[in-house]
Amino acid sequence: xxxxxxxxxxxxxxxxxxxxxxxxxxxxxxAMYWYKQSAKKPLELMFxxxxxxxxxxxxxxxxxxxxxxxxxxLFLHLxxxxxxxxxxxxxxxxxxxxxxxxxxxxxxxxxxxxxx
Amino acid sequence: xxxxxxxxxxxxxxxxxxxxxxxxxxxxxxxSFFWYRQDCRKEPKLLMSVYSSGNEDGRFTAQLNxxxxxxxxxxxxxxxxxxxxxxxxxxxxxxxxxxxxxxxLSVSS
Numbered sequence: 001x002x003x004x005x006x007x008x009x010x011x012x013x014x015x016x017x018x019x020x021x022x023x024x025x026x027x028x029x030x031a032m033y034w035y036k037q038s039a040k041k042p043l044e045l046m047f048x049x050x051x052x053x054x055x056x057x058x059x060x061x062x063x064x065x066x067x068x069x070x071x072x073x074l075f076l077h078l079x080x081x082x083x084x085x086x087x088x089x090x091x092x093x094x095x096x097x098x099x100x101x102x103x104x105x106x107x108x109x110x111x112x113x114x115x116x
Numbered sequence: 117x118x119x120x121x122x123x124x125x126x127x128x129x130x131x132x133x134x135x136x137x138x139x140x141x142x143x144x145x146x147x148s149f150f151w152y153r154q155d156c157r158k159e160p161k162l163l164m165s166v167y168s169s170g171n172e173d174g175r176f177t178a179q180l181n182x183x184x185x186x187x188x189x190x191x192x193x194x195x196x197x198x199x200x201x202x203x204x205x206x207x208x209x210x211x212x213x214x215x216x217x218x219x220x221l222s223v224s225s
Contacts, residue, residue: 033212042120043160043203043215056212090159092213102148105213107159 003027006091006108013081014116021076021111023091031096032074033105034066037088049074050096081115088112119143120216122204128222133194137219139187139204146214149180151189152203154218160203163189194223 004025013019025032034046048056049068063085065077074091089112094105122139129135141149149166164171166178166187177190187204204216 035215040217042118042217045212045214048212055210096210102165104150104162104165107161109159 004091004093004106004108006089006111008111009109010112010114012114012116013078015081015083017081018077018079020078021089021091021113023074023076023108025072025074025091025093025106025108027093027095027106029093029095029106030071031094032068032071033092033094034074034076035090035092035107037090037110038086043090046076078113081113083115086114118216119214120204120206122216122219124217124219126220126222128224129194131194131196131223131225133223134190134192135194135221136191137189137202137204137221139189139216141185141187141204141206141214143206143208143214144185145208146185146206147209148207149178149187150205150207150213151176151178151187152205152215154201154203156200160215163202191221194221196223196225199223 007022031050035043037043046060047066052068067075088110090110091108092105094103120141151163152160153163154160166180170179175192179188201218201220203218205213
């Protein structure tokens with residue numbers, strides 16, 4: 001039990017579908033993240049929310065749309081994806097403390113997405 | 117130049133061996149450093165933070181050289197259960213974790 005849960009664990013979707021990934025953290029953290037992990041590549045940061053405000057967006061295509069309705073929930077809305085978007089999508093959370101970066105991030109188990 | 121670079125391996129070692137992983141980072145503003153472990157088809161989990169003075173946790177020793185922008189992880193007396201991918205991670209204040217590609221370790225009996 002990691003304290004960060006993601007659903008669904010596996011998702012297969014067509015290029016014209018719309019789907020959403022969900023992440024929930026039970027750790028009382030104030031920051032949440034979406035990462036993408038493709039084969040042979042490092043984890044790529046997609047979005048950061050701190051205190052429910054988006055603070056970082058690493059030039060992610062608009063077919064990925066994040067939503068953070070409160071500090072415990074994070075969504076990633078998917079629309080007209082491409083086969084190269086197939087990857088493991090990981091959600092993480094951490095407790096951000098002003099003036100320090102020495103805080104651990106806890107990850108969910110990920111959603112393995114296949115776009116066909 | 118990649119922000120965090122690691123030798124991808126794989127490192128194949130027998131049980132009981134000592135193995136060392138190296139990592140370099142490009143951003144001198146990086147303030148915090150970590151090693152994460154990721155098992156096959158699982159999420160990354162924190163193995164240990166890395167401090168300038170060096171730190172040890174059982175069989176694991178982490179070192180940081182800020183001048184050279186270099187981080188290392190030493191595993192002594194390797195166990196079968198140490199087989200995993202080890203991710204070097206850095207962070208600046210107010211930003212998210214930046215990951216290396218990971219180094220794969222396989223320990224065999």
